[in-house]
Amino acid sequence: MHKKITTIVATGLVGAGIWLPLPKAEAVDAWGAAAQALGVFAAYQSSLASILDLGNNVSAQVQSRAQDLEQNGLDPNAHDVQVVDQVMEQLVNKGDYVLKVNSLPFIWAVNDSKDFNAACYPTNYISINRALVRGLNLEPDELAAVFAHEMTHGLEQHSAKNYAKAVAQYMGMSMINMETGSMDWNKLNGLAGYSIAKNITLPTENEADEGGFYIMTSAGFNPGGGAAAMARMGYYLTYETQNFLEYQDPDPKKQERESYSDHPETRQREERLAKLMSDYGCGHVTVQNRQDIYIDGEKLLTVTPTSEDYDNTVETAYLTAGALAKAFHDYDRIQGWNFRTDSTGRITCLSNDRVNVALLDNLAKTQTGEKLQALVEKAYAREAVDGARNKMWAAAVKRVQALDNRREDVLNADGKAVKKMRENADAYSDFGWGEKANLQMKRVFASRKLDNLAESQAISARAKAVNGDFAGALSEADKAVATDSKNIYTYLNRADIYHMQGEWDKALADLAKAKEIDKKNAISYYLAAVIEDEQGNSEAAKADFAELYRLQPKSVSKIPDVYLQDIAPKEYNAREKKKAEARKKYAEEWKKSHKDK
Template identity: 80%
Template sequence: MWKNSKWHKRLTALIVMGALGISVTAPLPKAEAVDAWGAAAQALGVYAAYKSSLAGILALGNDVNAQVQSRIQDVQKNGLDGNDNDVQVVNSVMAQLLAKGNYVLKVNSLPFVWAVNDSKDFNAACYPTNYISINRALVRGLNMEPDELASVFAHEMTHGLEQHSAKNYAQAVAQYMGMSMINMDTNSMDWNKLNGLVNYSIAKNITLPTEYEADEGGFYLMASAGFNPGGGAAAMARMAYYLTYETQNFLEYQDPDTKRQERESYSDHPETKLREDKLAQMMSDYGCAHVTVKDRKDIYVDGEKLLSAESTSEDYDNTAETAYLVAGALAKAFHDYDSITGWNFRQDGQGNLTCLSSDRVNALLQQFLVKAQAGAKLQSLVEKAYAGEAASGARNKMLAEESKRNQKLAERREEVLNADGKAVKKLRENADAYSDYGQGDKALAQMQRVFASRNMDNLAESQAINARAKAVSGDFAGALSEADKAVAADNKNIYTYLNRADIYHMLGELDKALADIAQAKEIDKKNAVSYYLAAVIEDEQGNTEKAKADFAELYRLQPKAVSRIPDEYLQAISQKEYEKRQKDKAEARKKYAEEWKKAHKDKEK
């Protein structure tokens, strides 16, 4: 998370409750000493808990259904931001990060999805499923400034890329179990005190380091995507002001006196000013250490002052943000160009010397160069900066660090390409699930990963699933062409027929769809999917007897699929299941009516 840790706190609460439940129901007697076998058993228990927890959350994070539910739950709780401009700005920033950012998804990670909710809390969070929840208050609080938003979103993406939620949760489980076991053996501490100690330890030793990692990873991700590298420090400066002077949420309030920020001592996030300083240093290093900001307003190039930033807002003093964004444009230029030629110093037609391209990232810099009449001075400073690089080694150092980061990404790409057949099969299953939800673009992206893999296990089935994804995306001609190739490649695989049948179904060519389903039934008479698809199409055709027969076979083969059978067929297939469904519906209606009545009664009060 970027600002606070509600997600981690909820996880920690679950950990504590679970561990206490174990300790209360099965307390161990006080021991003077722990024998070797007992210690080993406890250690193995903690390790097993860690591995189990990690595997569970990683599996959740690689489940398309869980990702969809993540968004649904967020929206149900917080609502959606109704301001189209907020959403458009967020979508634009996220699209640029995804398209241009230098990052690699792990093979067991889903592609990023996001939504802007209507929460009044200044926050954003990345779920284990790579669903990024973005609060309206954050978007408005950062004044919809793209570079500041990019730093936040890239921070959250780094949490997802590094699978921090899963790792933090597993480590927290292990830490709590370990400390609980020690306490049960020695009876050395009150359980309430132990809870406090464990929570503090988890925040400082597990969550806090990953926040630093997310700040760093987010910085390089957003910079690689073309955003202003000063955006991170600017966002921190803005956050500090917002949390001190603007927030209406008492829990978010940050005392301006750092000595009185006792709350920060128990936070699982770094202190805001410290984060600002570190991100400002990253910005400087990114630009070969040429550019620095002093006193949050003065911009220097190699120790010589260029100009002082001023506030550009009528609502509050945003001098620090402005300084970082001006300095960030300079740092980006020093990073991107290895000589002054790339800066394109020129007259602007109004008697001013300007430089760089006239895009958003450079707009503030160009504005302040005119205001301070500092164009010629900057040109001189830039010339001297490049002239001194050979002696200082500044550029070589920057390039060496960048090479290390790129090497790590290259190694991760190799890991993904060399993923085993089981992992590739899961990618294919996820693609199919995205198609089920009508998200053809996500399905096609997953299939690109499948086809790029060096260990793809089933070309025909992969082609069939890719064909269906094309159909979901509206490319029916391409879908049928690839589906035909899949059937030709393996006419004994029922899924080549079933996927082509689904494409025919989308096109309204029902007889062709049923013909393919019939072929699938001949290959495998025990596959329930064939009967379900056939029943749906037959119902659409009005052929109720055939539909009833196929729904009945679906129920026989897979009783848990009863929820897919419409009432009018279920009553004839299983009276017991039908009556249970009607009872459940009646109870649900009654519960809804009671809740509605209570809610409106409370409003009247």
């Protein structure tokens, strides 16, 4: 959550910005001010458009992941990855959220970094550091709060907006400085950096905390997970981190770095998330002194630590209170709590699901099940008077309406946007990510302004094949051909599916049909040449590779040496020369390295 990507492109939202006062004698004239404003606005629009385009590009998303793992390595611990995958899958598949029409579905990975961080790239790739996973003790509800926070950054496109606003703000301040000479450049850079952190990035961190809270709770996680994660993060950064840049002094007055931070102070985040938890449960449940659980002002129990490694009282308190808040939220009546007598004769309640573990353990330890039942009965009776439940549901309805509005925007996306979604689906298939391709095509077919049904069916068919559903793929591919028998891409995609299944003759028949429709489409010749080469039909393969080269000379890299030698001798010789130079360089480096040893 503290991680930055290229300074600004990671998280953040809009800031009001600050303006330097202009001395009257040096104030710019009206025309100069207008030109300045237009320049700043143009810089904002250009920056925003470029980052949004990047965020809607599958190749950029795949490269984001590859670059992260190349730089930081992949977490070698399979259990870390398994826990993260389970949490992310639950958030992505069960959480209540809506991707914008120009956003990609989320992907993620656990890298091997020792920094306590996670970040969402503009491409909706969520980078998760091993140190964060371990630092939060692999606790699913705490991890869910962090990951949902990062998802909100992606959903709201904070990276693009923050970057664009930072560029505009810095440019505006620089222009004023040039006009007035009111500040030296070193001070200006410091002021701009501070302003960007406080007025642009920091507000979006609060928004991401709140948005993440509702994503993780809608996915079924413990509402106390967010506050618990902040408590654990504060402890980790104070007592456990080995990175002095992460260190947080336990005395808030000495946390000087916070005054320049683009994230809210950890304790403030904890308190805000605790308030969200309480409101989620109709305001009944609160945590006082970071260890005492209260219901409507009456103390239920005091939490004690459950770990021998460190004092986890605060985390346990929030997870205990979170289970109570979730029950109040989920059940309109006390019957949903399932109060009952356990095998020891004590009162217990709810299910034995993971989200209730801390609560059930504390009830058993403090023997307060009967007291809880009485407090819950009083809480529901009080709701009829104070309308707490109606307030909670009114807030929930407002959130649902906001999501419905966004969903309507996606459903009504124009043909250009739908085409881009379809192209992204095909790109996922190119990378072998059939599941993501299928997800994209579901979004395409849901659109009310589907621009090309046949191509959509063809790309959907290929996505199913990449995902291993060949029967469904061929059925969909046949529909595509029937929808538009003159569309070359319906045949190309069906040929690709036949090729995946090893049905070469059927694939070549579709490619022959594609060539009839459009003799200048190089893809038909390339796919046919590949299949013919696999069949051992070298003459036919050479003829199709030759046509590929004629139509698209830049595709020379796709032509094997055995054919290129006859098709384009100069290209072949150039390739051989490069190979020889590479072999020579390798031999020299190998010889040098072994000589040094």
